[in-house]
Amino acid sequence: MTILVDSDILIEVTRGRDQHILLQWAELGNSGSTVLYSPVSVAELWAGAFPQEHDVLNNLFRTLLCAAIDDDTGRQAGDYLRRYQKSHALEVPDALIAAGAVLRGAKLWTRNRKHYPMKDLSFY
Numbered sequence: 001m002t003i004l005v006d007s008d009i010l011i012e013v014t015r016g017r018d019q020h021i022l023l024q025w026a027e028l029g030n031s032g033s034t035v036l037y038s039p040v041s042v043a044e045l046w047a048g049a050f051p052q053e054h055d056v057l058n059n060l061f062r063t064l065l066c067a068a069i070d071d072d073t074g075r076q077a078g079d080y081l082r083r084y085q086k087s088h089a090l091e092v093p094d095a096l097i098a099a100g101a102v103l104r105g106a107k108l109w110t111r112n113r114k115h116y117p118m119k120d121l122s123f124y
Contacts, residue, residue: 002034003124004067004101006110007041007093014045014056028109036067038100040093067100076103080118088117 005013012021028035042061049057067073076099077092084090094115101108102120109124110116116123 002106004106
């Protein structure tokens with residue numbers, strides 16, 4: 001199984017406050033699944049990080065695979081924005097994350113499912 005981890009989950013993992021998320025994270029790490037992140041999440045986490053958190057973030061992202069944003073990802077995100085921006089207030093970061101998951105056949109792990117109204121997106 002391939003999982004793309006959303007920014008909200010990565011924040012919980014780095015801060016270590018939600019035991020349920022940490023338990024799921026450990027189970028995922030032992031499952032043999034491929035775990036991906038989006039460059040959007042790097043930007044979001046880095047923007048909110050304190051200097052003392054930089055090493056933790058660097059180490060976290062070294063253990064995961066990056067779902068790069070390429071031309072196909074941009075087009076898919078654009079299609080999502082055209083369909084859901086007005087009706088669901090979809091924003092560019094979430095459209096890019098969803099597109100990255102769908103194009104890689106990954107399930108999205110997020111606590112914010114309402115941000116992702118796409119019918120072709122599967123959740124972890």
